[in-house]
Amino acid sequence: MRDHSDDSSGQAGSIDQHIIHADLDAFYAAVEQLDNPELRGKAVLVGGPPESRGVVATASYEAREYGVHSAMPMRTAVRLCPHGIIVRPRFDRYREESRKVMSIFQDLTDLVEPLSLDEAYLDVTDAVEGGNHPISVAIGLKRRVNDETGLTLSVGVGNSKSVAKIASDLQKPDGLVVVPKGREKEFLAPLAVGKLWGIGPKTASRLNADGIDTISELAAQPFEWFQRHFGQRAEEVWARANGRDFRAVHTQRVAKSISAETTFPADVHDSVELADVVTRLSGRVAQQLASKDRQGKTVTLKARLADFTTFTRQITLPFPTGSEATIMEIALMLLSRELGQGRSFRLLGVGVSGFADSGQLELPLVWEGNDTNWLEPET
Amino acid sequence: MKLSCLQENLSRGLGVVGRAVASRTTLPITQNVYLATDQSMLKLSATNLEIAMTTWVGAMVEDEGAITVPARLLSEFVNSLPSERIDIELQPGSGVLQLRCGRTEANINGADAGEFPPIPTVDEGVAASVETATLKEAIARVAFAAATEESRPVLTGVEIKLEGDRFSMAAADGFRLAVHHGSLREPVDSETKVIVPARVLNELNRLLGDQTDPVEIMMTPAKGQVLFRTQGSQTVETVSQLLQGTFPNYEQLIPQSYQTRAVFDLPSLLRATRTAAIFARDGSNIIRMETQPAENGEAPGKVIISARSEEVGDNQDEVEAESLDGVEGKIAFNSRYLLDVLSVLERGRVTIETASSSSPGVFRPTDSEDYIHVVMPMFVQW
Numbered sequence: 001m002r003d004h005s006d007d008s009s010g011q012a013g014s015i016d017q018h019i020i021h022a023d024l025d026a027f028y029a030a031v032e033q034l035d036n037p038e039l040r041g042k043a044v045l046v047g048g049p050p051e052s053r054g055v056v057a058t059a060s061y062e063a064r065e066y067g068v069h070s071a072m073p074m075r076t077a078v079r080l081c082p083h084g085i086i087v088r089p090r091f092d093r094y095r096e097e098s099r100k101v102m103s104i105f106q107d108l109t110d111l112v113e114p115l116s117l118d119e120a121y122l123d124v125t126d127a128v129e130g131g132n133h134p135i136s137v138a139i140g141l142k143r144r145v146n147d148e149t150g151l152t153l154s155v156g157v158g159n160s161k162s163v164a165k166i167a168s169d170l171q172k173p174d175g176l177v178v179v180p181k182g183r184e185k186e187f188l189a190p191l192a193v194g195k196l197w198g199i200g201p202k203t204a205s206r207l208n209a210d211g212i213d214t215i216s217e218l219a220a221q222p223f224e225w226f227q228r229h230f231g232q233r234a235e236e237v238w239a240r241a242n243g244r245d246f247r248a249v250h251t252q253r254v255a256k257s258i259s260a261e262t263t264f265p266a267d268v269h270d271s272v273e274l275a276d277v278v279t280r281l282s283g284r285v286a287q288q289l290a291s292k293d294r295q296g297k298t299v300t301l302k303a304r305l306a307d308f309t310t311f312t313r314q315i316t317l318p319f320p321t322g323s324e325a326t327i328m329e330i331a332l333m334l335l336s337r338e339l340g341q342g343r344s345f346r347l348l349g350v351g352v353s354g355f356a357d358s359g360q361l362e363l364p365l366v367w368e369g370n371d372t373n374w375l376e377p378e379t
Numbered sequence: 380m381k382l383s384c385l386q387e388n389l390s391r392g393l394g395v396v397g398r399a400v401a402s403r404t405t406l407p408i409t410q411n412v413y414l415a416t417d418q419s420m421l422k423l424s425a426t427n428l429e430i431a432m433t434t435w436v437g438a439m440v441e442d443e444g445a446i447t448v449p450a451r452l453l454s455e456f457v458n459s460l461p462s463e464r465i466d467i468e469l470q471p472g473s474g475v476l477q478l479r480c481g482r483t484e485a486n487i488n489g490a491d492a493g494e495f496p497p498i499p500t501v502d503e504g505v506a507a508s509v510e511t512a513t514l515k516e517a518i519a520r521v522a523f524a525a526a527t528e529e530s531r532p533v534l535t536g537v538e539i540k541l542e543g544d545r546f547s548m549a550a551a552d553g554f555r556l557a558v559h560h561g562s563l564r565e566p567v568d569s570e571t572k573v574i575v576p577a578r579v580l581n582e583l584n585r586l587l588g589d590q591t592d593p594v595e596i597m598m599t600p601a602k603g604q605v606l607f608r609t610q611g612s613q614t615v616e617t618v619s620q621l622l623q624g625t626f627p628n629y630e631q632l633i634p635q636s637y638q639t640r641a642v643f644d645l646p647s648l649l650r651a652t653r654t655a656a657i658f659a660r661d662g663s664n665i666i667r668m669e670t671q672p673a674e675n676g677e678a679p680g681k682v683i684i685s686a687r688s689e690e691v692g693d694n695q696d697e698v699e700a701e702s703l704d705g706v707e708g709k710i711a712f713n714s715r716y717l718l719d720v721l722s723v724l725e726r727g728r729v730t731i732e733t734a735s736s737s738s739p740g741v742f743r744p745t746d747s748e749d750y751i752h753v754v755m756p757m758f759v760q761w
Contacts, residue, residue, distance in 0.1 A: 293758055293760075294758075295758050322758065357759070358758060358759040359758060361737060361756055362553055362755060363553055363753070365627040
């Protein structure tokens with residue numbers, strides 16, 4: 001049995017993490033094509049007009065075939081792709097779509113680090129540890145984004161941010177590249193050094209001049225060489241070249257929940273055993289809340305059944321709590337409502353959310369026959 | 380019914396039982412006061428069904444009888460009379476109470492005494508006797524910590540336990556706990572535990588005033604009632620319904636260890652707390668306390684008491700400890716809870732024990748083991 005706890009703001013990552021880099025394909029142009037059917041299948045150039053020295057913000061893939069790329073002067077783009085349709089950017093609209101996509105990301109994991117409107121890192125370690133293969137997590141994500149927004153997403157999965165980012169770029173558009181655990185170095189080896197995050201065109205051509213064209217050639221250099229060439233960045237570049245980049249996904253927002261969950265090695269239906277697990281998870285959540293000085297109003301029980309049905313049940317209290325007894329009392333009550341009918345569980349989790357900046361702590365009152373009638377689960 | 384009594388005695392008696400008259404009720408007769416001749420006395424009773432109060436007024440009784448009349452009307456009328464003799468008469472079958480005092484006369488329409496809810500009598504059970512001062516102190520130190528909202532009814536009560544020649548009172552509103560121990564005048568035969576509504580005890584405390592005669596307590600958990608009989612210028616019986624249910628096991632809420640233990644002069648600490656409470660008022664009532672042991676052993680150390688509010692501003696105060704044992708610590712309390720406990724301890728010195736910013740703070744008077752008050756802190760962003 002592996003337990004996983006998170007405070008959704010993890011600083012250091014680990015070799016065991018599963019990171020997705022998700023990148024919407026030709027995002028601005030795709031939104032324009034979505035909103036205006038006449039633009040579909042056509043070369044669309046989103047950006048300022050050529051006469052006012054505008055640049056291309058995004059070009060549709062139809063335009064990219066003519067060599068147009070982002071940040072190119074619109075004048076040049078029009079020369080390369082004379083039939084291209086120039087559309088003025090509508091950032092409010094892009095933000096709106098971006099929010100939808102980011103919230104789909106957040107349904108999958110609390111750990112989402114947006115890089116811009118159209119790309120983000122997702123730490124999906126929990127979903128993978130919960131029994132899902134990285135490929136099915138990635139496919140599920142791509143499908144949901146497409147179903148709900150009509151946009152296509154390119155996804156790279158790896159054990160580090162830099163591997164995931166490189167992977168997502170390899171099969172664009174609508175790409176899906178999963179780098180299996182332990183094969184990171186092998187995956188990176190043949191790629192051009194310029195693909196490595198942090199190595200810009202200038203550095204790349206300098207490296208090429210030194211006879212270093214691929215990442216494997218770069219990784220083969222001794223550490224002292226990195227120190228000479230990259231100074232303070234030496235360790236960072238060395239780590240990325242060697243597929244050993246373990247930076248964690250940083251959520252910009254403060255953690256919205258603190259939770260702990262357990263996946264069972266074999267499905268469990270014994271109510272006593274399940275209650276034991278919930279009790280233990282509640283204790284761990286309470287401990288983490290205490291160590292972070294946090295109190296939340298909402299207590300959530302997460303469950304995955306033998307058939308992989310996953311659901312959460314929660315109760316919001318009139319006051320924020322960090323009390324082990326209260327969290328346990330509520331989580332056990334939520335569990336008791338889900339038992340029966342020969343249900344078997346694969347996974348149980350307990351979480352607290354709805355944090356407040358300050359609040360009165362409760363006395364951990366204990367008495368016989370605690371009444372919980374006042375607690376009604378939310379539907 | 381025909382009798383006469385002194386205006387001031389009747390006025391005082393009505394004032395006492397008036398506290399038990401129902402204010403809003405679905406049973407209108409509980410807004411009446413019950414009057415009956417009882418040997419050579421006039422017996423007055425009122426009840427709101429949770430609490431019933433009875434007292435006796437010295438009278439010259441000519442004919443026996445009983446009636447109920449609107450309590451407020453009778454009380455206001457009697458209070459308006461001069462301090463003279465009042466003649467009271469109820470013509471059998473009339474339902475009208477006639478009162479005469481000097482040249483003033485009134486007729487008050489009453490309701491039949493038989494319709495009045497029976498005033499419970501508590502004549503069996505565990506009897507105990509407590510000095511008034513002892514009981515008053517216990518109530519003052521404990522009853523305020525009971526819950527005022529009804530979501531967990533038993534917490535609106537005070538658990539009273541009688542054991543040997545000691546009694547204990549405890550109340551907890553979910554955020555704080557107050558426990559007081561006191562002496563009985565004589566040991567009781569059997570250990571008894573009941574939960575009395577805090578409201579009733581507060582009423583009793585008011586009633587006790589500055590009288591000095593002991594209070595008799597009669598508990599009948601089986602009937603769900605407790606009676607307090609106070610002597611004094613007049614006998615008053617207060618009967619209360621007990622709260623049903625189990626009181627939380629509070630012993631285990633009292634921390635057995637601490638990280639920091641500090642002793643303060645109470646008036647100094649109370650003054651600094653009152654000042655901080657002014658600023659805390661607009662900032663979620665948070666008062667922050669930072670305990671700092673002295674660096675080089677010159678003075679014992681101090682506590683920095685502060686409050687701040689985004690809109691209004693902030694303040695800070697330092698209070699020197701008389702002794703300080705342990706490490707530096709930070710803890711925040713609701714200003715009301717802090718003021719409540721410091722105010723009841725009033726004089727002398729207070730010992731405060733804390734373990735962490737999220738563990739309960741323990742307050743005790745330094746000069747006695749009788750009282751312990753546990754307050755849960757507030758969690759704040761420091």
